[in-house]
Amino acid sequence: MPKSLDDRLRTEDLAKTSYTFFEIVQRERQFLIIISLLAVLCLIVYPYTHVAMWVGFGLAGYAAIANDSIQTIGTFIASNKDKKWYYLWLFMGLIFVATVYYSWSTYSGDVSNQRLASKGFDEAPTEFTFLQLAAPLILLILTRMRMPVSTTFLLLNAFSTKTSAILGVINKSLSGYFMAFILAFVIWLLIAKFVNKYFTGKPYKFWIVLQWITSGMLWSVWIQQDAANIAIYLPRQLDVWQFVAFAGYIFFGLGLLFYLKGDKIQEIVDEKSGVTDVRAATLVDFVYAILLYYKLFESTLPMSTTWLFIGLLGGRELAISFMRNKPKKRKKATKKALKMIGKDMLFALIGLFVSMLLAIAINDEIRRELFDMIF
Numbered sequence: 001m002p003k004s005l006d007d008r009l010r011t012e013d014l015a016k017t018s019y020t021f022f023e024i025v026q027r028e029r030q031f032l033i034i035i036s037l038l039a040v041l042c043l044i045v046y047p048y049t050h051v052a053m054w055v056g057f058g059l060a061g062y063a064a065i066a067n068d069s070i071q072t073i074g075t076f077i078a079s080n081k082d083k084k085w086y087y088l089w090l091f092m093g094l095i096f097v098a099t100v101y102y103s104w105s106t107y108s109g110d111v112s113n114q115r116l117a118s119k120g121f122d123e124a125p126t127e128f129t130f131l132q133l134a135a136p137l138i139l140l141i142l143t144r145m146r147m148p149v150s151t152t153f154l155l156l157n158a159f160s161t162k163t164s165a166i167l168g169v170i171n172k173s174l175s176g177y178f179m180a181f182i183l184a185f186v187i188w189l190l191i192a193k194f195v196n197k198y199f200t201g202k203p204y205k206f207w208i209v210l211q212w213i214t215s216g217m218l219w220s221v222w223i224q225q226d227a228a229n230i231a232i233y234l235p236r237q238l239d240v241w242q243f244v245a246f247a248g249y250i251f252f253g254l255g256l257l258f259y260l261k262g263d264k265i266q267e268i269v270d271e272k273s274g275v276t277d278v279r280a281a282t283l284v285d286f287v288y289a290i291l292l293y294y295k296l297f298e299s300t301l302p303m304s305t306t307w308l309f310i311g312l313l314g315g316r317e318l319a320i321s322f323m324r325n326k327p328k329k330r331k332k333a334t335k336k337a338l339k340m341i342g343k344d345m346l347f348a349l350i351g352l353f354v355s356m357l358l359a360i361a362i363n364d365e366i367r368r369e370l371f372d373m374i375f
Contacts, residue, residue, distance in 0.1 A: 059136035109237030115228035149351025173304035184315030
């Protein structure tokens, strides 16, 4: 019996979907092989606490920096494509070492700037589960898919011993998102015409100097917030050699990231309006640094800097679209901006959902507390 038109169309759609899937697998074959081998490594070492600690740190270090690079050094990379990658690396790498050294020497071996002193994160792991070691691999996969997910949620929630700690991180992150969105919208609404009028042609050299200073300041403040995401696997007080291993590994990992020019996740920044202009990048970095600085001293509770960042870019993008002169162009730009905001927020929520599943799967106490809250 001949197939109906609907059946033929469904068959063709299924064939196209299958072809696309196998095409993606073929294209990402090398990446998938590496992820599979790392997953096997996690499965082998997780019962051995001391080894698992450093394997987890190593995976989390690269995964967190690779994903979160869009927030801090993303605009720096985008607006300095004409510079040698190793100049950018040495500048940001040395700032990283100086920042974590200050925290380590000031807080008796704590490199997280006391972010891990909050209840629920204050105890170093004495044993690991496979999922705790595999959490950075999930982050690497999401990063490869260009998803700006929260490393704070994905990594810290896997170790949280209290539901209240997770809820506290979520509340602080959500308030940061809305604060950044509203502030960025207002600021760029006020300065959009000025920017369009005067940010034309080749920028003066002092803008380059100003951007490097602003980017360095932002990078340092960001490290003070997000070093906890990497240090969560390690003892809360590091000795000298542990600190050297910690700082050295991230320093050289940054070199690889700059060599790859931000890798896949960099496209999140490159698609935003005008961030390759050193003047626009400087303004974005400056506002973001001020917001992070405020949140840094609001409390020692960790927060998702990713949510703060996508809120900032979203508010900026919407304000720019509102300032279009012609109604037709304004409508088109606003629609595009809203679509971009929705996509970024959806990916961030996916990361939150995955992190909650990990926390529930790993921790018996979290499961009991959530069960008591629901029922």
